[in-house]
Amino acid sequence: MTIAVTKSRVEDKLYQNRYLVDSGRPHIKVLPHETPSANLLALTHVCPAKCYELNDKGQVEITADGCMECGTCRILCETNGEIEWNYPRGGFGVLFKFG
């Protein structure tokens, strides 16, 4: 229940933001894995846009549409090879009005 409340709150926050989503070309990918590392698992809480979620097989999935391109997941999980991280193509992604 608490989780549902938290989630809706993040979605409310992201709803204020402008994005130009590059459909079908996500800029971050989680690579196939059996069990996520502690860092990848932590991203389900630490990602400020709550892009990372645990599926029912215990694996971490990403939906990058609400990504604010902060780079936290890159810092935590690129070196160990669990995610592939790039900036969106020019003009796509988050478009801050105030920043």
Added chain:
Amino acid sequence: MDMIEEKFDAIVIGAGMSGNAAAYTLASHGLTVLQLERGEYPGSKNVQGAIMYANMLEKIIPDFRDDAPLERHLVEQRLWVMDDTSHTGIHYRSDDFNEAKPNRYTIIRAQFDKWFSRKVREAGATVLCETTVTELIRDAKGRVIGVRTDRAGGAIYADVVVLAEGVCGLLGTRAGLREMPKPQTVALAVKEMHFLPEEVIEQRFGLKGDEGCVIEAVGTTSRSMAGLGFLYTNKESISLGIGCLVSDFAAMVESPYVLLDALKSHPSIRPLIAGSEVKEYSAHLIPEGGYKAIPQLFGDGWVVVGDAAQLNNAIHREGSNLAMTSGRIAAEAIVEVKSRNGPMTKRNLALYKAMLDKSFVVKDLRKYKDMPALLHTNSCNYFTTYPRLMSQAAQNFMRVDGTPKIEKEKATTAAFIKARSRWGLVSDAVRLALAWR
């Protein structure tokens, strides 16, 4: 694209503070400059608190006050130590800050960066937005000679590439020019923009006209992690945010938006933002590694500036001024090398580091070189134990309940010793003094 195979004196990657400072300085000295920015417009990817320090911008655009979009000039700064129900604060407010050329301003980056970019274009640089640089081009000897972008068209060449690509810049790290920041050397900050009528902000903070007030707070709001909360007054909005080390977030498995919401509902903050309309939520990394995290700053055909070079003074919460200054100094070094027809070699570009070492940027970071290690280890003491003790001590001092003062003082002393032990208190004080020195 008509610039295929074109060659510039310099390519600047990124249109944040350091990139704009570099591009403006290079172009105004007559160099041909191409600046590449991945956002829809300069500023659309940039996030900052934000306080802008006038002195460093004056060195680039002396008359910036004529048309730059500035929010409020600061007359008051509040430094708070918070526990769950209180804040203990040092406030400094001075009418001396109401001067003809104020020292610090709050700004809104998307607007400020658009203005700065207009100045860059007026100085003669070509600014290309919606363009993500995908790769640095290097010759057989490893020298950086240009870039490739995600636009149709070929390579773009330049004598020197200025990497102003931000804290999470991909190009320099992927090319092996510097290491990727480590979780313990970057903080993740989240921020909301709370809109309120101008007069409400002025009433709540006791301000008139363009006067501004900022609050910075450490304490239990960061849940034992090394972190900082902030509240900055803009003209018609309040920037409210909190940041903590990424390594702490990962170890504690905390959510930044939960911390932000807790800060918003703190009894000391809630009345200040009551009734506001939130119009944006943003997140950004902040370099926190200090002097010891500064990477190699120059090489054959390249220099790195700003956040990408970890140039951020976490103790004084200064970043954009270090960014601007490093961008300007890198550009001045390039102009100097160019003026004597020197090639943009590692040896010649070492001038940038020599000049930066003499500036406040490196001098300040060197002064606090041991602070990150101190604050980032056993952060619980500095961000939870001491804030709670301070609150208890202050409340004990203020509350009048018939307890003799001598007993109150003994109770406060006993609480400090119980929490940290005599040795712990002395050791914390000595280590802090040594790191600060």
